[in-house]
Amino acid sequence: xxxxxxxxxxxxxxxxxxxxxxxxxxxxxxxxxxxxxxxxxxxxxxxxxxxxxxxxxxxxxxxxxxxxxxxxxxxxxxxxxxxxxxxxxxxxxxxxxxxxxxxxxxxxxxxxxxxxxxxxxxxxxxxxxxxxxxxxxxxxxxxxxxxxxxxxxxxxxxxxxxxxxxxxxxxxxxxxxxxxxxxxxxxxxxxxxxxxxxxxxxxxxxxxxxxxxxxxxxxxxxxxxxxxxxxxxxxxxxxxxxxxxxxxxxxxxxxxxxxxxxxxxxxxxxxxxxxxxxxxxxxxxxxxxxxxxxxxxxxxxxxxxxxxxxxxxxxxxxxxxxxxxxxxxxxxxxxxxxxxxxxxxxxxxxxxxxxxxxxxxxxxxxxxxxxxxxxxxxxxxxxxxxxxxxxxxxxx
Numbered sequence: 001x002x003x004x005x006x007x008x009x010x011x012x013x014x015x016x017x018x019x020x021x022x023x024x025x026x027x028x029x030x031x032x033x034x035x036x037x038x039x040x041x042x043x044x045x046x047x048x049x050x051x052x053x054x055x056x057x058x059x060x061x062x063x064x065x066x067x068x069x070x071x072x073x074x075x076x077x078x079x080x081x082x083x084x085x086x087x088x089x090x091x092x093x094x095x096x097x098x099x100x101x102x103x104x105x106x107x108x109x110x111x112x113x114x115x116x117x118x119x120x121x122x123x124x125x126x127x128x129x130x131x132x133x134x135x136x137x138x139x140x141x142x143x144x145x146x147x148x149x150x151x152x153x154x155x156x157x158x159x160x161x162x163x164x165x166x167x168x169x170x171x172x173x174x175x176x177x178x179x180x181x182x183x184x185x186x187x188x189x190x191x192x193x194x195x196x197x198x199x200x201x202x203x204x205x206x207x208x209x210x211x212x213x214x215x216x217x218x219x220x221x222x223x224x225x226x227x228x229x230x231x232x233x234x235x236x237x238x239x240x241x242x243x244x245x246x247x248x249x250x251x252x253x254x255x256x257x258x259x260x261x262x263x264x265x266x267x268x269x270x271x272x273x274x275x276x277x278x279x280x281x282x283x284x285x286x287x288x289x290x291x292x293x294x295x296x297x298x299x300x301x302x303x304x305x306x307x308x309x310x311x312x313x314x315x316x317x318x319x320x321x322x323x324x325x326x327x328x329x330x331x332x333x334x335x336x337x338x339x340x341x342x343x344x345x346x347x348x349x350x351x352x353x354x355x356x357x358x359x360x361x362x363x364x365x366x367x368x369x370x371x372x373x374x375x376x377x378x379x380x381x382x383x384x385x386x387x388x389x390x391x392x393x394x395x396x
Contacts, residue, residue, distance in 0.1 A: 010022065010035065010045075011038050011384075016380045016381075016382065017376070017380055019282070019309075019311065019312075020311075020312075020315055020324070023047055023309060023311070023312035023315060024315070026045070026047040026309075026312070027047045027048050027312060027316060031046070031047050031048040031051055031296070032044055032045075032046055032051060032295060032296045032297075032298045033045045033046075033047065034298070037305065037307070037384070038384070041305050042304075042305070043304055043305025043306060043307060044295075044298070044300065044304060044305065044306045044307070045307050045308075045309055046306065046307070046308045046309065046313075047309045047312040047313065047316075048312075048313065048316055048318070049313040049314070049316035049318065049319040049320075049336070050316075050318070050319070051295075051296055051313075052308045052309075052310070052312075052313035052336055053313075053336070053340055054295075055284075055287065055295075055306060055308055056284065056308060056336070056339055056340045056341045056343070057340065057341040059087075059088075059290075060289065060290050060291060060293055061287040061288065061289060061290065061306050062087050062287065062288055062289075062290040063084070063085050063086060063087050063091075063285070063286070063287060063288075063343070064085060064086055064087050064090075065085075065286070065288055067087070067290065068288060068290070068302065068303045069303075081220070081222040081223045081225060081226030081227070082094060082223065082226035082227045082229070082230040083095040083227070083230075083343075083346075084230055084234075084285055084343065085226075085285070088342070091342060091343075092342075094219075094223060094227065095342075095346065097208075097209060097212055097219060097227065098205065098209070098227060098231065098346065099346060101149065101205050102346050102347055102349060102350060103349070104349045107349040107350045107353055108349075108353070110145065110350070110353070111353060111357070113145070113148075114141070114145060114353060114354055114357050115357055115361070117140075117141050117144050117145065118141055118357050118358055118361040118362075119361065121136070121137050121140050121141060122137070122361060122362065122365045122366075124136075125137075125366075125396065128396060129395065129396055130372060130393065130394060130395050130396060131393075131394050131396060132391050132392065132393055132394075133243070133244060133247055133391075133392035133393075133394050134240065134244055134388075134389070134390065134391055134392055135391065137243070137358065137362065138239075138240045138241075138243035138244050138358065138392075139161060139236070139240050141239070141243075141354060141358050142235065142236035142238075142239035142240060142351075142354050143157050143160065143161065143236040144157065145235075145236075145350070145354060146231065146232065146235030146236050147160070149204065149205050149235070150204055150205050150206050150228070150231060150232070150235075151197065151202060151204030151205070151206050151207065152193075152232075156189075159185075159189065160232055160236075162182060163182050163183070163185065163186040164232065164233045164236070164237060166178065166179050166182040166183065167179075167183075167229075167233055168233070168237060168381065168383045168385055168386050169381065169382050169383045186229070187225070190225055190228060190229075193206075194206070194210065194224065197210055198210055205231070206228065209224055209227060209228070210224065234345070234346075234347055235347060235350075237280075237385075237386055238280050238281060238345070238347065238351045238386075239280075239350075239351045239354045239355060239358075240280075240388060241280030241281075241381075241386050241387060241388030242271070242274065242275070242279075242280045242351055242354075242355045243354075243355055243358045243359060244280075244388050244389055244392055245274055245278045245279070245280055245387070245388060246270070246271070246274040246355060246359050247359070247362070247369070247392060247394075248278070248375070248378070248389070248392065249274055249277060249278060249326055250270075250359075250363075251369070251370065251371055251375075252326070252375065253326050256270075256326060256327070256328050257363070259328060259329075260328055260363065261363055261364075261367060264360055264364075266328050266329065267356045267359065267360050268332075268356065269328055269329060269330060269331065269332060270328035270359075271352055271355050271356055271359075272330070272332050272333065272335065273326060273327060273328050273330050274355075275314075275335055275337035275338070276314045276320065276323075276330075276333055276335035276337065277314070277326050278311065278387065279310060279311050279314060279335070279337035279387065280337070280386055280387055280388055281310055281311075281337060281338075281339075281345075281385060281386060281387065282309070282310065282311055282384065282385065282386065282387040283307050283308065283309055283310060283384050283385065284307060284308035284310060284339060285343075285385070286305055286306075286307065287305075287306045287307070287308075288303055288304060288305055288306065289301065289302055289303065289304040289306060290302065307384075308336075310336045310337060310339070311387060313336050314335045314336055314337065319333075319334075320333060320335075338351075366394075366396045368395075368396075369394045369395065369396060370394065370395050371392070371393070371394060371395075372393040372394060372395055373393055378390075378391070378392065379391065
């Protein structure tokens with residue numbers, strides 16, 4: 001199969017709408033694919049499941065590019081100084097600072113509050129015959145949860161959405177004046193917020209991080225900015241798109257929606273199937289070859305960019321039976337929607353719980369929802385991290 005020019009089709013509108021045919025071609029013809037990414041970098045895209053797991057776990061592929069360049073390419077980015085872009089031992093130290101807040105036990109304790117938030121949001125739709133799923137519900141629920149965990153003032157939630165969208169849409173490495181402006185606003189806000197919290201420490205997660213910072217070498221100022229940014233962005237973006245992608249998949253497969261409504265206990269496997277079938281995270285974050293190496297017959301040079309196409313791996317027929325079929329009864333699979341290895345998504349238990357509660361609460365309250373537009377009119381978000389749509393207008 002000739003895949004030489006397939007890279008020209010990546011990151012186009014058609015690809016963003018439906019990337020799976022292109023992934024299939026690469027898995028079959030050139031699963032470790034040399035290509036140019038939107039920011040102009042040449043690198044490698046990994047599309048098969050087995051190869052993806054290997055890359056995600058192989059310490060030869062590093063996350064901290066400063067080890068290679070010697071220069072701090074992240075010095076202007078509040079998003080970079082966190083465990084997502086760190087290698088051991090820094091990774092273990094940074095992850096350990098927030099890990100306790102996201103254990104399954106701690107997350108389970110949030111169930112009642114998450115249900116309250118879902119009910120309140122649905123109550124606000126009373127008397128209406130339509131909604132924008134993203135604006136009215138899918139965004140609101142997880143941003144309220146993470147902001148309450150962090151201690152963010154409720155009146156500032158919408159600002160975080162603007163800043164988060166800029167970060168996500170700039171994830172392809174292409175900067176813009178708007179992105180620069182928004183990041184400046186974000187940094188200024190965080191600085192003022194941290195100053196206020198330092199003067200009135202509480203039980204919220206930000207207070208605990210600041211206490212860790214004050215104890216010495218456990219957390220630097222730049223790491224505080226980086227971790228908080230990661231928690232705000234990752235703390236709601238995954239769930240927003242998980243909820244949206246779930247509703248789209250269910251509406252496309254009405255027999256599956258009916259089955260879920262008749263058997264609510266299927267929500268657990270339904271969530272796992274959405275994560276596999278059209279997961280909310282399209283690609284892994286960047287890794288680089290930490291040395292000259294050979295991987296699956298391809299020679300990679302030290303410093304080469306390596307990206308794992310998570311949604312491609314989750315459609316690999318060598319790992320999943322009939323991967324193009326959406327089946328909410330599929331037994332829990334070892335999908336890679338949250339990654340694997342030491343960088344497995346810290347917020348996975350929270351995203352799962354929020355998704356389950358949000359979807360079942362919506363379907364129970366409004367069992368006859370349907371799209372107000374043709375599915376092909378939905379606009380998928382740009383960028384190289386999330387997979388989700390900007391708006392989902394629904395009839396209630």
